[in-house]
Amino acid sequence: MTDPGMSSAMQTGTDAPVVREGGRVTGADALARELMAMGVPCVVEARGTLAVVVVEADRYAGSATLLESLEARDRVLRAAREVGFTHVALELREEDN
């Protein structure tokens, strides 16, 4: 299994580059990038091999709705496994739209 990232690793899922200082892309970075590509702007918080997806507040409702799709969730889970996560969880937020 690859190292998904340091436990404190967080990376914005906006248009900011995901490559960290020193050129290292963590598993959290890579997963955030994949989620961004799917239309889920977020930060990914790595807790060991658990990835906690924290969606930007003003985009939460749309992102959560997108993840209701089994196909979308499978895509996220596959991407997460590829970078070493065993679990992915979406942090629940108040609807903000």
Add this chain to the structure above:
Amino acid sequence: MIMHPPGGGADGGPVAAGVSNAPTTAAVVTPEEETALAREATLVGWLRDHGSVAIGFSGGVDSSYLACVAVDALGAANVRAVIGRSATYPAVQWERARSVADMFGVPVVEVDTDELHDPRYAANPTNRCYFCKSELWNRVIPVARAQGMNVVLDGTNADDLHGHRPGARAAVEQGVLSPLHELGFTKADIRLLSQRRGIPTWSQPASPCLASRLPYGTAVTSERLQRIESAEDALRALGIVGDLRVRDHGDLARVELGREELEEWLSPSRSAGLRSAVCGAGFARVALDLAGFRSGSLNVLTGVTRE
């Protein structure tokens, strides 16, 4: 120790509707049912060979089935269903256990267990279940002897020993027998046969102890267990009926739901209520696992087992 007499007839024999071997419907018997019924016939013989039995009774699918068949085969006078009570045992599960026992005339004995005060258990090592089960059987076996029961049984089935199950070693060490495992009963057999007997646990989700929601290495405390139990009770009150686990990651609760309910609760209109319920139990943050419920999920997360 509290002894509860069976809730049914006074002759110690079968007392409740649904305890007989008659199928609940007159449908054609499938090959699976035929196999399961043959196993049940073998189990009845096995129980009669042993004369009287005390059963570690949680009110789960397996021990409920075993207790009901034992009363049917031996009469209530020769059966004791022993419930071990502690903070790791959910109150809702106790209520379910008592309800099944009352319905089927199963005599219940309750003993308090004290695994939380065993530092080897409370430290939550990967073999935590070994210390819990050791404590349970240390309490149950003397009760069984005092009440004249010949053997002590648990509800372990043939599917149970594939995963990480250190608790099974404690049973073996203390001479506890596992007829459902010995005779090859699968979980599917037990659910099917329970349904035929009208035992309401037949469709019940698996319900391991509350400590299973804590990652290994996180100390097991009554406060943490209470927070988890409150959160799960609150989610049940919202209408979640299938598999459900609130995994404790400190400030964060990671909720696992059965796949059939996951999609519904991901919807923002529903997830706000879920979040509020779990936060109300004392968690600061709530996350919904995108893969849904996985038995032994924390074993995978902590690298004890692989997916």
